Amino acid sequence: DGLAVHNGGGEHLWRPLTNPTDLQISTFVDANPRGFGLIQRKRDFRDYQDLEAHYEKRPSLWIEPIGDWGDGGVFLVEIPSKKEIHDNIVAFWRPKDALHAKGEYTFTYRQHWESGKSYRPEIAQVSATRVGRGFDPNTWLFVLDFLGENLKTAGPPENIRGLVNASPGTIQHVVSQPNPETGGWRLSFELAPGRESASELRAQLVLGEAMLSEVWLYRWTA
Known part of the structure; x- marks a missing residue:
């Protein structure tokens, strides 16, 4: 479903995966990451309806760095694919300084192959990302659903707000409200990209x- 990163600054990042029309490479600059991995959150057969592949049972992989990894970044590569048999998503850590031939480098880490239990931040998580045309044909509508026990005791609903940014582009019509159907929260907004062909979003x-x-986090492309 997405790339999760627990960066060295303590932030929990979630980047939904896409099947782009063109090759997309994203870099999440960091220093001494606390963890990262490709996480599958949808665990219901109804999400996939595949009696052969059973994608709802596929494991997540969480990388837990051990020791000092220094400066670098988590790279996400999204490769266009027209067939489900092709593995088109790659994520890896790349140090800031280039690795030289015949050099010796040590990176210690643990691999957690499971249903995503290793990555369970105490704050709310994104459970769904939906994207479509806005009411104005020149805008795009984003609808995000969040789930988390902390949302139930966070305080009056009117005090909870969505913080949304776009670079480049303009964000408008931000709405934050409880979702009684899921017991979580829904955040919706529109992106007006103007003449831009791509925009980096953060919410x-x-x-x-x-x-x-x-x-x-999300990269919108025209």
Whole structure:
């Protein structure tokens, strides 16, 4: 479903995966990451309806770095694919300084192959990302659903707001509200990209200065 990163600054990032029309490479610059991995959150057969592949049973892989990894970044590669048999998503850590031939480098880490239990931040998580045309044909509508026990005791609903940014582009019509059907929260907004062909989006639920959810990241392309 997405790339999760627990960066060295303590932020929890979530980047939904896409099947782009063109090759997409994203870099999440960091220093001494606390963890990262490709996580599958949808665990219901109804999400896939595949009696052969059973994607709802596929494991997540969480990398837990051990020791000092220094400066670098988590890279996400999304390769266009027209067939489900092709593995088109790659994620890896790349140090800031180039690795030289015949050099010796040590990176210690643990691999957690499971249903995503190793990555369970105490703040709310993104459970769904939906994208479509906005009411204005020149805009795009984004609808995000969040789930988390902390949302139930965060305070009055009117004090919880969505913090949304786009670079480049303009964000408008931000709406943050409880979702009684899921017991979580829904955040919706529209992106007006103008003449831009791509935009980096960032969204999060906050209460004052307190972070209530992980940071949702998305690259919109025309």
